[in-house]
Amino acid sequence: MSKNLLFEIGVEEIPARFMAKSIADLEKGAAAMLREARLSYDKIRGLGTPRRLTLLIDGLAERQEDLKEEVKGPSKKAAFDGDGNPTKALEGFLRSKGLTVDDITIREQGNGEYVFATKEEKGEEAMAVLPDLLVALVDHLKFPKPMRWGDYDMRFVRPIRWLVALLGQEIIPLRIVNVTSGNVSRSHRFYGSGDVVIESPETYVEQLRENYVMVDPAERREVIWKQIQDLAAAHNAVVEEDEELLEEVVFLLEYPTALMGSFEEKYLRIPKEAVITPMREHQRYFPVLDHDGNLLPHFVTVRNGLPRNIEIVTAGNEKVLRARLADAEFFYDEDLKIALADNVERLKDIVFHVTMGTVYEKVERIVKISGYLADCCNACRKEVERGAYLAKADLVSNMVYEFPELQGIMGEYYAVAQGEPAVVGQSIRESYLPRFAGDDLPESINGMLVSIADKIDSVVGFFAMDMEPTGSQDPYALRRQAMGIVQIILQGNLPINMGELIDFVYELIASSYQTEKNQTATRERVYNFFGQRLENVLSDSGLKYDTVNAVMSDAIDDFCLIRTKGEALEEFRKNSNFAPLMAGFTRVNNLAKKAESAAYDIALLKEDAETALVAAYDRFQKSADAALAANDFETAFNAIAAMREPIDGFLTDIMVMCDDEKLRNSRLGLLRAIADSMLKIADFREIVVEK
Template sequence: MANDFLLEIGTEEIPAKFSPGAMKQIEEQASKRLAELRLNYKELQVYVTPRRLALLVRELQEKQEDLLTEVKGPAVKAAYDTNGSPTKAAQGFAKGQGVAVEDLFVQEVNAVPYVFARKSEMGVGTPALLPQFAQDLIQALHFPKPMRWGDLDFRFARPIRWIAALFGTDVVNFELVGLKSGRSSRGHRTLAGDEVVIGKASDYPETLRKAYVIVDPKERKEAIQTQIKALAENVGGEVPDDEELLEEVIHIVEYPTALLGEVAAKYMHLPEAVITTPMREHQRYFPVRSNDGKLLPYFITVRNGDAFALDIVKAGNEKVLKARLEDAAFYYREDQKIPLSELVAKLGKVVYHEKLGTVEQRVDRLRKVSRFIAEMLGFEGLRKEEIDRTAFLAKADLVTLMVSDFPELQGIMGADYARASGEKPEVCQGIYEHYQPRFAGDGLPVSEAGRVVSIADKLDAIVGAFGIGIQPTGSQDPYALRRQAQGIVAILLDSGWDFSLTELLKEAYRVFEEQGTSLLPIDNILLLLQDFFQQRLRFVLLEQGLRYDTVDAALAQGGDLLNRVVKKARTLSEKRTEEAFIPYSQAYTRCFNLTKKEPVQDLRVSLLADESELALEKGIALRKERFEKAQAEGTFEEAYKLAGELVPLIEALFQAVMIMVEDVDLKNNRLALLGECVKMLGCIGELSILA
């Protein structure tokens, strides 16, 4: 027999961003704890709305599975005497396990006979287990910013106001945070009465639906998408996919009703981002576009309620957006009265960080680091001028009225105002792009100016933060340093630029010093910074599907030239699947193991006597110039091919001579020869750490 089990945790409105994580936790915790309790079920369903978290377990069995276990006791020789009678050891073991001594049986473990007891544990009825299960589940949930309320020490996403718990038609009784569980829930805050009585667990979704609550977020999502599509088509438009906004809207409504609003024509001359940012970021509206992507004078919003008085709701939303756009239009007019370049001086009054100076000082650092990068890349003349101008103007829009009210538009407005001020298109594009990538999945800068200034901007933030002792720890990264380092790595890999990351870090640090900023000594943070970037590169390569040990083998030889590391890792990943790699890696391992504990010696050709030694040295010498050229150019496949040609010669050496002979000079010279082999065979990574 089986019955459905319901647990609903009723709360004050939960922030939308908490809901997806809470659903995942409930499913994971419930399945784990039910398995531990030996309770089988057909299906777990997790529901969430702004005012509730709910678990519905379909066809949960009414009794635990019986448990039959075999417990190992003492060895037979200790359990029985020479007459075959049970000893005190056997008697004590049997008593401890609650079985008769004559019920013990013998079973071998690793060819040694032991006595065992077979224990049977009867399953407990499910109703007796559910109260503790429910309490444990609620207490196991964690949230990014939990709250306490009243005089309780308990923390939760938001204060809990009711708990419903049913097994079939019966209430699962328990008490938590001063609340007693029951069969009462709450419907929609404005459309339903104060209390909704749930007759039985299986009726939960439909009972709440009658109270204007759609508990399944998937169902709410489908309803919202269908309504949005129909409304947009009515005006000849469409709403492009926006999963992030849709996910948020799903979790701020319990009974969705979409409505179409209009944007006053007089605001449509504003830049698109100025119109859509208040819509999306502030009001959670979906902008409507034509089939060719042009912004139309409409928006769609989703009401938490039914269609009653929808015209009034529509008018209210239009009024709110109008006020926002009126402000934006005023800001746009006023901002353009001053050329963007004249705003840079005002950045001296804006503090970037109390320990790192003003934004004006930061702009000075960006220009110097950007020029340094441009020189590393061999850029000259006009290209350098455009990069410098981009860095000079990159932060000017921070003191505009528009960005002060709509910070999401930084960079976007800078590019627009730069165009209005007559700046070159390359500079305008660079200003816009230097913030990219802003988030995971965002596009990368495509212009040279955008790429260079983006690297300089992110590098300044990272070196400055590390320099004043701010580093990401665990899940804590308040300055988004990981994302910024990830952005630098992505730009470098996408562009193919292969300059020294260490030199870049040192230059960024030097510019801080030049301004008189007090940072931790460079020796204290350089290794931390290098490792920080290596970890970001490691993450990128793992995301691309490379094996962890392949990535670690490539990084073990240093990650200063990121593109070289990537080429090396990809070459290793490809070659290790080939049959020829087996003897190659074995040769490397033998050479490496013999040389790793010995001091490095220079090879003395005059001491080579055996034909196998001479042949190997000649093989190395014939290939060395081509090998070093391949290494320098980063053509690791060619370097691997040349090194692989030494493998038969290395095998012949090991068959012909002993390396660790008593003659010290001979031993050291042979080790030096193996050391040369290690250098060549290790051209695609530290192979000794491969799993």
């Protein structure tokens, strides 16, 4: 037999950003505890609003499963003394399991005899174990910022105000701090009947809905999005889906009603990001666009309640936004009065890091690094350096001070408005990309180079100061910045030598600051750090892990070249000769380890299979060397393929480890030379051939 369970934790308003994880943790915690308690169930659902966390369990067994398990105790020698009496080891084992000597058996296992016993435990009624389980579940929930209230020692996300705990229609008796469980929930704070007597878990969702609480987040999301889309359609407009904002709004309210408000068109003259940011970040409003993607003087917001007095509510929201936009307009106009280049001097007052000077000093380094990169990539050095010089200038602007998320974005607007070339403005904005995993990458070559310069300065600088990431700690986001550099280089197919770049940046930093690590140590650590990021990117692109290992075993200075080689090897692996060729290479490489050197005497190699292999190796060497010099990896791999038959013939017909020492050494030397040449192309020792 089974029943449904309802457990609702009524609280003061929980911050929206905590809700999704709290509900997920509630589900996971309940599943783990029920499994440990031997209580089966059909389905677990976590629900919630800002004022409640709810657990619904369908088909919960009314009784625990009986426990019957075999337990192993000490060895027979340790369990009994010389007279056959139980030792303290056996007595302790029996006591811990609630058993007696009559319950045990002796059985052989492995190299000895051991004590075994079957432990049986009759399952209890679910109602008897659920109170402690549910209290423990609440105790085990973790939150980023828990709090205490009253004189209680308990810490929870917010003070608990009521508890509903039902198994079927029966109340599960429990108490958490000063709150006793019952069957009374609460309606919407401003609508409904106040107290809501829950008849059963099956009626819970509908009873709350009747009292203006949509307890299911999925239902609220669907209702909110439909209302938003309906409002947009009614105005022949578009509201783009914003998953992050939508989820936050879902967990800000219990009963949604969307409404559309307006603001003065004059605010559309300022950059749209300066309008959208206060709208979205401060007010949780959805911007409204026309079908061409242009911002309209409207917004959509969602109130927590019924559509009563909607005009008054709309006017109130418009008034609040109007004040925000007036501030943004003022900031924009004031910022334009000061040349962006004049702001650069003010960066001397902002500390980048105590070990690496001010933001102004960082800008000086970024300019030099950008110029170096421009020369490497045949870009316009003057334009790249100008973008780098202005990249941080908007940090001291009024707009960015108020809305830090607009850094770089406002810099582009100010630069273009003040007569800078569009490509310079674009590089200012793109210098911050990518800001997070999955973010856009810079599109312009100038933006790519300034972004790389900014990030490599931080990565090399913090490594040189012995402040590299450790474990889960990465306070300066160096992993993200290094990953961004790898992605930018690969997307732009940029001919950047990473080892030389690291040295250049280190020397810039070391010329002005006392570093904790010398250049060699820093270079090696940063080099390996980028190698890990490159490996991840190549694997994520679809290359097999052993292909990646094979092409990254040597120097990885040129990321694009490594990728090209990996793609060529991946294609080469489709060749029907690949598996037998790798089998032959493995034998060649194993024998080559016995060679003293890669030297061999052609005059001693007279057998047909020997002369055939020597001739094939000569052809291979010439073809492969020319191909590698031209970075033509496809041709290099095809040259290897031509070695299959000569290698197989040699290994079949020739006794390599013959008695004649000179002949043996020549044969081994030839194999060593072949193995070394193949390994110059890729480390085939890393390849795992599927059987």
